[in-house]
Amino acid sequence: MDPAHLEPPNRTEGDRQLPPSFSATNATFYTFYQHAPPTAAVYLIAYLFIFLLCMIGNGLVCYVVLQSRRMRTVTNLFILNLAVSDLLVGIFCMPITLVDNLITGWPFGVVVCKMSGLVQGTSVSASVFTLVAIAVDRFRCIVYPFKRKLRISHALFTILVIWALALSIMCPSALMLTAEVSRGHYMVYSDGSNDTHPLHQCWEAWPDPRMRKAYTTVLFANVYLAPLALILLMYARIGFRLCSLSASAAAAASAAAPSRGGGGGGDDHEGHDGGGHGEKAAERANGRQATGVTRRRVKVIKMLIIVAMLFMLSWLPLWTVMMLVDYANLSPWDLAFLNMYVYPVAHWLAFFNSSVNPIVYGYFNENFRRGFQAAFKLQLCAARPDPRDTCPQQRVARAQAAHEQQQQQQRHAGPLHAFVGPTGLLPAPGLVVSASDAPAPAAPARRVPAPARPAPHTSASSSSPEPTGSTLLNILE
Numbered sequence: 003m004d005p006a007h008l009e010p011p012n013r014t015e016g017d018r019q020l021p022p023s024f025s026a027t028n029a030t031f032y033t034f035y036q037h038a039p040p041t042a043a044v045y046l047i048a049y050l051f052i053f054l055l056c057m058i059g060n061g062l063v064c065y066v067v068l069q070s071r072r073m074r075t076v077t078n079l080f081i082l083n084l085a086v087s088d089l090l091v092g093i094f095c096m097p098i099t100l101v102d103n104l105i106t107g108w109p110f111g112v113v114v115c116k117m118s119g120l121v122q123g124t125s126v127s128a129s130v131f132t133l134v135a136i137a138v139d140r141f142r143c144i145v146y147p148f149k150r151k152l153r154i155s156h157a158l159f160t161i162l163v164i165w166a167l168a169l170s171i172m173c174p175s176a177l178m179l180t181a182e183v184s185r186g187h188y189m190v191y192s193d194g195s196n197d198t199h200p201l202h203q204c205w206e207a208w209p210d211p212r213m214r215k216a217y218t219t220v221l222f223a224n225v226y227l228a229p230l231a232l233i234l235l236m237y238a239r240i241g242f243r244l245c246s247l248s249a250s251a252a253a254a255a256s257a258a259a260p261s262r263g264g265g266g267g268g269d270d271h272e273g274h275d276g277g278g279h280g281e282k283a284a285e286r287a288n289g290r291q292a293t294g295v296t297r298r299r300v301k302v303i304k305m306l307i308i309v310a311m312l313f314m315l316s317w318l319p320l321w322t323v324m325m326l327v328d329y330a331n332l333s334p335w336d337l338a339f340l341n342m343y344v345y346p347v348a349h350w351l352a353f354f355n356s357s358v359n360p361i362v363y364g365y366f367n368e369n370f371r372r373g374f375q376a377a378f379k380l381q382l383c384a385a386r387p388d389p390r391d392t393c394p395q396q397r398v399a400r401a402q403a404a405h406e407q408q409q410q411q412q413r414h415a416g417p418l419h420a421f422v423g424p425t426g427l428l429p430a431p432g433l434v435v436s437a438s439d440a441p442a443p444a445a446p447a448r449r450v451p452a453p454a455r456p457a458p459h460t461s462a463s464s465s466s467p468e469p470t471g472s473t474l475l476n477i478l479e
Contacts (some may be wrong), residue, residue, distance in 0.1 A: 030187050032106045032201060036342055042104055045346055049100040052350065052357040056092035059360030060085040066373030073369060076157040077139055081363055083161045084132040088356035090125035094118060096353055103346040107189050108181050108204035115181040115204035123172035124165070127225050129356055131164040133313060134229045141236040145243050171224060174217055178206040215328045226321050233310050241307075305366035312362065316355035320348040 035042065063085035067073045098118050102108075108115060142149060152160075187201040208214040323344055326332065332340070363370065 031190050031198065032187065034105055034189055036104060036106055045100065045103060048350055049096055049353075052354050053092055053096045055361075056088060056096070056353070056357040059357065060089045060092070062374055062377055063360045063363070063370070064089070065377055066370055070373065073373065074154070076152045076154065077136065078369075079154065079157045079161065080132055080136045080139060083164065084129060084136065084359060084363075087125050087129040087132060088359055090121065091129060091353060091356040094125060095122045098122070099349050099353075103349070107201045109202070110181075110204075112181040116176050116179045119179045119204075120169075120172055120176035123175055124168045126352075127168035127171055128165055129359075130225055130229050130313075130317075131168060132161075133309070134232050135160055135164060137233045137236045141240060144240045171221070175206060178208055179204060180207050218324060218328045222321055222325060226317055230310075230314055233313060237307075237310050301366065305362065308362055312355055312358060316351050319344075320352045323348050 037045070064082060067078050067082040067085075098110075099122075110118070139152065142152070181202055181204045183200045184203050188198040189201045190198050206214060208217075323340055327337070327340065
């Protein structure tokens, strides 16, 4: 077919122009399927993979947070909201986008056109805003540890604000979306009958194209550019804070080592030699602790970099294409190529971010890893006939019950509980036990006094010690 006879369509579907096809007189005809079977199969498998990954991963996150009261912290509530918004992305965005990328036209009607656009945009915006909320929460905990902590009520209110903002920013798109028949454009079914049907389109009917460009720019600034800048800025500050704390802790440890080994004289040479082994053991323990903190610091910084880079790289292609369509003077052939090949890949990358979020936050978070393992082992424990030796949940419950029973027996023993021996038996009736014969109570754990600190200069620091790098790392894990 001669390309000179091709007539580009005069309507756009959403933010994309329909692929050109052949025209006869004043009518333009399009095939029902946009791609050949091998290309369509690749798109189908790719979208099915991220759909299953999104459903399983985010579903596990919701289960872990909701089934354990201990997991209902401020940060985990934000992660739960992120999982819910990503689930909505998987349910409402991925299937409809896949169908829209495989066939020509809009087969679902006006109501689905408006509702799908609103739900898709709202869920995507809520997911992005929740990523910002998680970054802000970690920024407050790490960089400003003495500020007032957020409560559960504050987190719930922030989540309501996130959804209100996401809904409000997508309302103009939902109002402008409409589904109607495109005059002069028809769809031809490739089943051998060559039946033609009117081509329905779901698109934003803006009164002026400049309004559409302005709205696309607002979305780009508020849903991608500003969140990306905030996430990069706050995670950079967090990384710098952790590095500075680790450096100061290492310097303090190296300065304290010579002071411990410089004491002792000739008269107490024997005592000094006797304590040298303890000092070396303490130095080795401190070295292992510093190595562990360094590894955890590297792990946390790695997680922050991965989160920021995934968000930036996943959404950059889609926003680039959208801005090109609105602002660049592209030819019909360029628009057709973007519509058929670039848009499906760009959408897949954007949805991949929603599918990989549970992996990132779960892999780098020990509590979520334990919750995932418990969720997988729960069914195995219920199916085994004798879970006494195989299920860690049962072992923990039995150990707690035995510990509580032992404490209750000691409370009922009365004044004689001090004379309970290693076997846990009380003295026989009539047997007089003197204080000298009674076994000595267990020595309490030796408390190592903290080194003296200079007088703080702020009122906030006077009530709370300066957090260490290990303490702040626990917040991120």
